[in-house]
Amino acid sequence: MYQKGLTKFDIINLVKFIDKMMTLPPPLQLEFNHKLEQHEKELNMPFLSTIEELAEERGQVKGAKETCQQNIFDLLENRFGTLPEKLMETLKEINDLMALKNLHLKTISVNSLDEFQTLINAVLQPK
Numbered sequence: 001m002y003q004k005g006l007t008k009f010d011i012i013n014l015v016k017f018i019d020k021m022m023t024l025p026p027p028l029q030l031e032f033n034h035k036l037e038q039h040e041k042e043l044n045m046p047f048l049s050t051i052e053e054l055a056e057e058r059g060q061v062k063g064a065k066e067t068c069q070q071n072i073f074d075l076l077e078n079r080f081g082t083l084p085e086k087l088m089e090t091l092k093e094i095n096d097l098m099a100l101k102n103l104h105l106k107t108i109s110v111n112s113l114d115e116f117q118t119l120i121n122a123v124l125q126p127k
Helices: 008-021 026-043 050-080 085-092 097-106 113-124
Strands: none
Touching (some): 050 085, 050 113
16 A cells, blocks of 8 residues: 555555454454564554554553552562552552552562551652
8 A cells, every 4th residue: 555655644544444344353363463563564664653652652551550550569468468448549549650660669678558558648749
């Protein structure tokens, strides 16, 4: 399609239209995705639109945040047993990945869940 003069915008819209009209069985979808990736690499032309790239990036950040939170829960639970619901809820309010990573490191040295809750509260305090 690139070689026929279609723009990236036109190609993306055409593929989205075809994708809505025709659903491939999972094995064929995987094969199609693999061949599309190969073709994009050969042409050095990524197929994702800017909106899709931003959505993918947001998904990666969200996944990293959730993984970090889960790691904190696992470590604290391993050290102190069952976690209070309040601690879990307040930790989920933290959206700053760097703050979560710092809290993750501090799970090693805190002496109690109350001490860790104080750290969480400090992160959530408006500056």
